Amino acid sequence: MKINKNYLALEDSYLFSTIAKKVKAYAEKNPDKKIIRLGIGDVTIPLCSASVEAMKKASEEQGTKANFHGYGPEQGYEFLKTAIQSYYKEFAVSLEADEIFISDGAKSDLGNILDIFSRDNVVLIPNPVYPVYLDTNIMDGRTIVYMDANEENGFLPMPDPTVKADLIYMCSPNNPTGAVYSKEQLEEWVAYALKNDAVILFDAAYEAFITENGLPRSIFEIEGARQCAIEFCSFSKTAGFTGTRCGYTVVPMELKREGTVLNKLWLRRQTTKFNGVSYIVQRGAEAVFTKEGREQIKAATVYYQKNAKVITETMKELGIWFVGGVNSPYVWIKVQEGMTSWEYFDYLLEEKNIVGTPGSGFGRNGEGYFRLTAFGDADATKEAMERLKSK
């Protein structure tokens, strides 16, 4: 019996456990200090009442013979796909129902999609980045090439014509940096992918935070993307579904490689290794798209966006370089000259009693940077910024 030895090449991530340990140790030594957490990547505002009511109703249905739902379609119910189709029409993207696959979250599908690709492909991954892109490819033993995100390119790396890649990961608005690609920049990426016969895996989990006009909400707003991209979306940050679990993946019918329609491969993967998302949860997700649901989740997004503005205004006032925060819940700041990300973490924790996330935890190019998030309480976020401004 042989194990998958690629797993032995994975590095253990101690980022969040180290943070937790340091915060715990400090809190125990300093029980009088009020620690404010701006490191959290999870939402804090509860589900909208439209979703709650829909899930209560669906739970009741599951308890009656007449309205009971057994096995559903692995790809998700039509009622939810229809709601998503209407949503995409708002940014002028037309999708067929068969192009939408309901998932239990973007993280699952971002990992599982690799099943349909050969292990011989070369993968292009931004650095710094959400660690899942890297780890899932290490597990398959693929060759990984990094694209550098840094201050010079505003943490938005552009195609290097000398690099030949088969699979390209993009996340916009970005986790952890909060940077967002413009239409023109995505056009360049689509042109690069088409030229190289590559496939873009586009993580759009944070699209709902885009406020500025003209910034694409979906890769499919770009001409040619239907021939070279798969998009991963989530209700996690959009509608607070981090613990309720629902997302969706869009695989256009025009996306073909080696004479094969990738949508059909993914359908085969999902019908074989997945049994669909809970009927109850899909009803909760559907309710997000009702008029009432849309208003309720918009209010939550606006709440987080106000927090982000409090943070970015403070950075401007203090003359600290940053990116993100405008179309993203994440603000990526440059740490004080001469400090590493972890030294800045210790400084903020001990001197200001603020917890953030060291940028170096997201990759080599994150060194010297720090992630603050807008998912906290509004008053606490304001207080944290006052502390930063005080001497």
Added chain:
Amino acid sequence: MKINKNYLALEDSYLFSTIAKKVKAYAEKNPDKKIIRLGIGDVTIPLCSASVEAMKKASEEQGTKANFHGYGPEQGYEFLKTAIQSYYKEFAVSLEADEIFISDGAKSDLGNILDIFSRDNVVLIPNPVYPVYLDTNIMDGRTIVYMDANEENGFLPMPDPTVKADLIYMCSPNNPTGAVYSKEQLEEWVAYALKNDAVILFDAAYEAFITENGLPRSIFEIEGARQCAIEFCSFSKTAGFTGTRCGYTVVPMELKREGTVLNKLWLRRQTTKFNGVSYIVQRGAEAVFTKEGREQIKAATVYYQKNAKVITETMKELGIWFVGGVNSPYVWIKVQEGMTSWEYFDYLLEEKNIVGTPGSGFGRNGEGYFRLTAFGDADATKEAMERLKSK
């Protein structure tokens, strides 16, 4: 860009779509005939009220700031693991919480577990069998060896010492045959696996249907199994969760291969490619284990078991060879001499207006057999059996 070419070696399964087409065509031509469906593998009794109430409560919690649950542990909540630990104690199996992984269903985990094994392993699969075992391994390009299940061995194949396998699939009570391994038989399999350094992937999705004393409910009732087996369980058939989605996988800490603890590999797989099951659904699953829940789901199982008895009594009366039905919702019957499985399907549909599943759809050795299920309505099941008995 290269696709995973192993997918091209998959055969399309037309089993259930062909059945649907044939039934539709017959129903359209014969609108006056009352067709009884005994082919269905899905449950028909709704969720127990204990689960429904728990999920309504959990949905409400998700709508309040104080009780909101964001990201949960990928491996599942302690409250559900604790309930499962108590359940296993009833058949004298002691599990650590870290050995239990809550899943969105056995199908997902049965497919995903293969991530942690090398593609170089030889896989031993019974024939006939649940098609997922075969297809998920074809997707990875593994070498597959079949073990013949047939009338001579009561559709319970035993180890062949001349065959060297690395991964062994077992399903007991079996889908589609309903056959159940005895303790002595499982002991032989465990001895074979230990001798060959193999891992048994034990699908226990139907364990709740076991009524006869002495038949193992879990592979871990067998000494040595903790060194060679992984068990996959589901709330689907036990508690009607086919559309609500929850299951669990047990990976014992003693299970090591090539110096590596497989539990740690699976943990790494799940924390990287999965984000846990919905909090709401986990609360629903927990409620299955309450006194009230246990009584309610027991009543549903007894209902299905009575249907199975109606079917098996009829087969005895008619002198038709069968296996299953006693400790399983499935009855696997031998078709009339000189008929293929599909010919018998047509005969039953056209002459008796009964729908079942042709055994040949589950593999070569299923030819000449037919699957009837006990998940239907009690009165309809009785009527179907009366029709079989009438000339």
